[in-house]
Amino acid sequence: MLHLIKLSVGSKDVAGLQAWQAERAITHAPLRHRTRNRPKRREEILGGGSIYWVIGGFIQARQRIVDLMEDTMEDGTPCTGIVLDPVLVPVAARATKAFQGWRYLEPDAAPPDLADHSMAPGIEALPPHLRAALREARLI
Template sequence: MLHLIKLSVGPKDVGQLRRIQALRAAAQPPLRHQTRMSPKRREELLAGGSIYWVVAGFVQVRQRLLDIVEDRWDDDTACCGLVLHPELVPVEARAVKAFQGWRYLPAEEAPPDVVPGQEAVRGLDRLPPRLRAALREARLI
């Protein structure tokens, strides 16, 4: 299995990404992200892979890849459509430097999903409550 990682350009937080995607999915189903380059490792990606979104400098959520299709921009130029499951799954936040386009992300390097109630495993239970609340609000945990 293989994943993609991509900067979410525009949205300032996961909530805004969720709203933008909901509007896109309603206007032109199925939900997809258009990109210039088509991944060459299609079969590996579609064997359970996800796209990990970098929002505000941190990998914060992922979406399962359902298909990779030929698509068209609004000006009728050919492009690639990454068909996405609508659910945004929170992952352990990780800082990422800016890059262009998308990159392959090996499964062993992907951040794990956030499992409710496991903050103690990561040591977050030792942080002061106000700091934990601020980090949650900033979608860093």
């Protein structure tokens, strides 16, 4: 199994990514992320891999990768469509530096799902900027 990691350009939070994807799933089914560079390690990725989304400088969510398909960009340029399960799974946020494109992410380097982590009650009620500051300070 192998994962991918990708910046969610334009998303301010997980809810924003989710809203954008919900609209995109209706207008451009199946739900997918288009990329110019085809992942060469296809079988490893399709063996249970996910795409981990970086939002606001933190890995914050993941989605299971369902398939890798030949696709085309809006301008007709050939590309690869990374077909995604529509469920966004929150993960324990981890700071990461910006990068271009996507990268491979080994399973042992992937942050755990929040469902597997105990969180202090009410932490999600804090304003996003405060949660981000606490994560950056490694307090949550």
